[in-house]
Amino acid sequence: MLVYIARRIVYVIPIVISVALVCFLLVHITPGDPLVAVLPADASQELAAQLRTAYGFDRPLPVQFGLWMWRALHGDLGSSIATGRPVLSEVLRAVGNTVTLAIAAALIGFTLGLLFGLIAGYFRDTWVDKVATSIAIAGVSVPHYWLGMVLVIIFSVQLNWLPAVGAGPGGSGSWGWDWEHMKYLILPAITTSVIPMGIVTRTVRALTGDILSQDFVEALRAKGLRELDVFKHVIKNAAPTALAVMGLQLGYMLGGSILIETVFSWPGSGLLLNSAIFQRDLPLLQGTILVLALFFVALNLLVDIAQAAIDPRIKRG
Amino acid sequence: MTVMSDTALQAAPATKARGYWATVGRRISRDKVSMVCAFVLVLIFLSALCAPWLGLADPYQGSMIRRLRHIGTPNYPLGTDELGRDMLARLIYGGRLSLIIGILPVILAFMIGTSLGLVAGYVGGRLNTAIMRTIDVFYAFPSVLLAIAISGALGAGIVNSIVSLTIVFVPQITRVAESVTTGVRNMDFVEAARASGAGPFTIMRVHMLGNVLGPIFVYATGLISVSMILAAGLSFLGLGTKPPEPEWGLMLNTLRTAIYVNPWVAALPGVMIFAVSICFNLLSDGMRSAMDIRN
Numbered sequence: 001m002l003v004y005i006a007r008r009i010v011y012v013i014p015i016v017i018s019v020a021l022v023c024f025l026l027v028h029i030t031p032g033d034p035l036v037a038v039l040p041a042d043a044s045q046e047l048a049a050q051l052r053t054a055y056g057f058d059r060p061l062p063v064q065f066g067l068w069m070w071r072a073l074h075g076d077l078g079s080s081i082a083t084g085r086p087v088l089s090e091v092l093r094a095v096g097n098t099v100t101l102a103i104a105a106a107l108i109g110f111t112l113g114l115l116f117g118l119i120a121g122y123f124r125d126t127w128v129d130k131v132a133t134s135i136a137i138a139g140v141s142v143p144h145y146w147l148g149m150v151l152v153i154i155f156s157v158q159l160n161w162l163p164a165v166g167a168g169p170g171g172s173g174s175w176g177w178d179w180e181h182m183k184y185l186i187l188p189a190i191t192t193s194v195i196p197m198g199i200v201t202r203t204v205r206a207l208t209g210d211i212l213s214q215d216f217v218e219a220l221r222a223k224g225l226r227e228l229d230v231f232k233h234v235i236k237n238a239a240p241t242a243l244a245v246m247g248l249q250l251g252y253m254l255g256g257s258i259l260i261e262t263v264f265s266w267p268g269s270g271l272l273l274n275s276a277i278f279q280r281d282l283p284l285l286q287g288t289i290l291v292l293a294l295f296f297v298a299l300n301l302l303v304d305i306a307q308a309a310i311d312p313r314i315k316r317g
Numbered sequence: 318m319t320v321m322s323d324t325a326l327q328a329a330p331a332t333k334a335r336g337y338w339a340t341v342g343r344r345i346s347r348d349k350v351s352m353v354c355a356f357v358l359v360l361i362f363l364s365a366l367c368a369p370w371l372g373l374a375d376p377y378q379g380s381m382i383r384r385l386r387h388i389g390t391p392n393y394p395l396g397t398d399e400l401g402r403d404m405l406a407r408l409i410y411g412g413r414l415s416l417i418i419g420i421l422p423v424i425l426a427f428m429i430g431t432s433l434g435l436v437a438g439y440v441g442g443r444l445n446t447a448i449m450r451t452i453d454v455f456y457a458f459p460s461v462l463l464a465i466a467i468s469g470a471l472g473a474g475i476v477n478s479i480v481s482l483t484i485v486f487v488p489q490i491t492r493v494a495e496s497v498t499t500g501v502r503n504m505d506f507v508e509a510a511r512a513s514g515a516g517p518f519t520i521m522r523v524h525m526l527g528n529v530l531g532p533i534f535v536y537a538t539g540l541i542s543v544s545m546i547l548a549a550g551l552s553f554l555g556l557g558t559k560p561p562e563p564e565w566g567l568m569l570n571t572l573r574t575a576i577y578v579n580p581w582v583a584a585l586p587g588v589m590i591f592a593v594s595i596c597f598n599l600l601s602d603g604m605r606s607a608m609d610i611r612n
Contacts, residue, residue, distance in 0.1 A: 014450075015453065015454065015457050018454040018457070019454065019457045019458070022454060022458075023466075026466055026467070026470040027470065029467075029470055029471060137595065137598055137599060137602070138595065140542070140598065141542055141546075141591065141594040141595035141598045142546075142591055142594070142595075143545075143546045143549060143550065143587055143590045143591055143594065144546075145550060145553055145569070146569060146584070146586075146587025146590060146591065147587075149569070149573065149576065149583070149584060149587065150584055150587070152576065153576050153580040153581075153583070153584060157576055157577055157580055158580070251459055252459045252460075252461070254459075255458070255459030255461065255462040256459045256460070256461030256462055258461065258462075258465055258554070259461070259550050259553065259554065262553075262554060263573075273465065273469070274554065276469075277465070277469035277554075277556070278555070285466075285469060285470070289458075289462065289466045292459070292462055293457055293458050293462065296457060296458065296459055296462075297457050300457075
């Protein structure tokens, strides 16, 4: 197992370096000068040159990349052009809120997805299956930012049950696990959960169907096992793949939260990314994307290891 | 003996097998869900294409005194938007840009990804490693994040949003194409083509392309659903189309302020995105089972 983990980690290193390179280059495919956002329109040539030297934009690209990587390794992602605060602390604070949202959404989406998937796979081609697969296909096809709007229309505008935007009565800074705060979490979490719900349902349904048609299930039934115990075997065999899919979905929820956070003004990494894009705050943009991508890579690594831990066959493959 | 061979000869024409694609076509035409989806899509496509000849109101012409009319108002069957423009006209005209920015990236990615995957899968070796490891880097980003990062860096605009979505989909299609190609590469008919002196380019084009295209095509059809949602999403954030152009994502964005006044009109553009997306998804599922491709 340790050898397997070590091998996976070694494999991840070039990925991490390439991810950093992509994030670094993002700023350099930007049309125009990266200083445009900080420079006043009537700035003199000298001031521009001074700032360019101060930010290191006058050095050759590979040198800039090297320096940027070196600082990043020491936890320094530069400071936000708009606020002047360190990028890393801004990003980490926002990521905390995104993690809260993603976990809540995962609880809803994965529970429903597993439930629907198992039932649909078990009662394949019955009406139960048809209902579950219809819900799943609607879940993966719905523009989730629109669903968010519709939920706000129903539950905030018409019924006035839940707040439409924000993350709590005390603004973005103070999150707590009480009802006053939870009220703000419900709509964004439901909205975020529909895609993972649909994908998990579809995956688990296909897995369950495949496993049930295998010979060993026939053998289990032939030796007189109760249906509930047969079901346990099905779950055990579906677990590694289902786990991998859920891990990936959790990563998508963390990294792809920008649309939903914009709809609900949820103060997470997506909203931060949104403001970084529109204020052309390039260090913040670069830093947020880097942190989110590294989260995603780390999560994938963890999923791989967990998968190998529950299914020894994977280690050999 | 002669009697037996006679009957065999007579029986032969009756059991003549249909071609593969004919079978697939026949199966899909019997699938009600796929046919309904195809019909809805054709309807949306045609109305977007023929919008100027449908006798609709001017989608750009607003009116300050007729803002945010409700659904069912006389002359405005679907109401008016926040600038008093006819919603029905804007939704139908909106299909033009929305469908282009949603579908074009998948078509471009289909062409680039299939070529890359075919070459990687057929040539194998170092070239395969080089192509597939580069592809892996893009898999280190969640696709929404990658799309937004690229178009955020490039700046708002239709072309930039098409470019960024194409970049997001190329790796996914390449992976599918590579794995299908690797599966076909060592089959006997490819070996036979090689033995009869066909060059690698001819083998890829004549013998392999037809055999790998089906699964890749089905995969790409499913991607259109994601692409429609993402493309409209980019416009929704303000990274795609610019006002006053009618486009579903952008319309959803500008109507967001109206949800307290006329909520259901504000939700209409999303219904269009949802309809197109779910139809492509169901159609992709229908084709998959008609072609008997496993997930």
